[in-house]
Amino acid sequence: MDKPQFLSGQFLLAMPGMHDPRFDRAVIAMCAHDEQGALGIGLGQTYDGLGSHDLLEQFAIDPGESVNAPVHIGGPVEPRRGFVVHSRDWGGQDSIDVAGRWAMSSTVDVLRAIAEGTGPSRWVVALGYAGWGEGQLDGELARPGWLNVKGDETLLFDTPAAERWQRGFAGAGVDPRFLVGGVGRA
Numbered sequence: 001m002d003k004p005q006f007l008s009g010q011f012l013l014a015m016p017g018m019h020d021p022r023f024d025r026a027v028i029a030m031c032a033h034d035e036q037g038a039l040g041i042g043l044g045q046t047y048d049g050l051g052s053h054d055l056l057e058q059f060a061i062d063p064g065e066s067v068n069a070p071v072h073i074g075g076p077v078e079p080r081r082g083f084v085v086h087s088r089d090w091g092g093q094d095s096i097d098v099a100g101r102w103a104m105s106s107t108v109d110v111l112r113a114i115a116e117g118t119g120p121s122r123w124v125v126a127l128g129y130a131g132w133g134e135g136q137l138d139g140e141l142a143r144p145g146w147l148n149v150k151g152d153e154t155l156l157f158d159t160p161a162a163e164r165w166q167r168g169f170a171g172a173g174v175d176p177r178f179l180v181g182g183v184g185r186a
Contacts, residue, residue, distance in 0.1 A: 007033045009099025009151040013168045027164040031104045038137040040130045046070035064115045074126030084110045086120035101151045122157040
């Protein structure tokens, strides 16, 4: 069996027609991928009417001058658990560096720092994550369904969620309108 290709610091884009509706038009920032499994944060959709100030309020944190950014649907696993994918100019007690491209934090200290104006300069907030057990993602990648693309910070921090999927494909030189779901038979 071929050695798995580790995707930390890259994006997974769901191909059109993926059979799992939870990943329809998904854009997943891969934050960890090794022999033990994989974890990514979905950044292709946001919760209607839920902003970062709402999360800060739940923790009794004054939002200060922070932007009331949309909260992303991070994935189907633990949808009440929060994650912040952010620039590497800030690090907290649980921050992990993601392939030298960005960082991820999942404790309230990053939210406090953002509200105080001392946090990362660029960030996105998500609830939940996409997770795969040992070898599971490698098996999925061996079949049609996902396109992995370079971990572009512009796509991560400067592109609205509703445009990430299309722009992710465009950045890879692919027009998803010409892709079809499923496989053919001869």
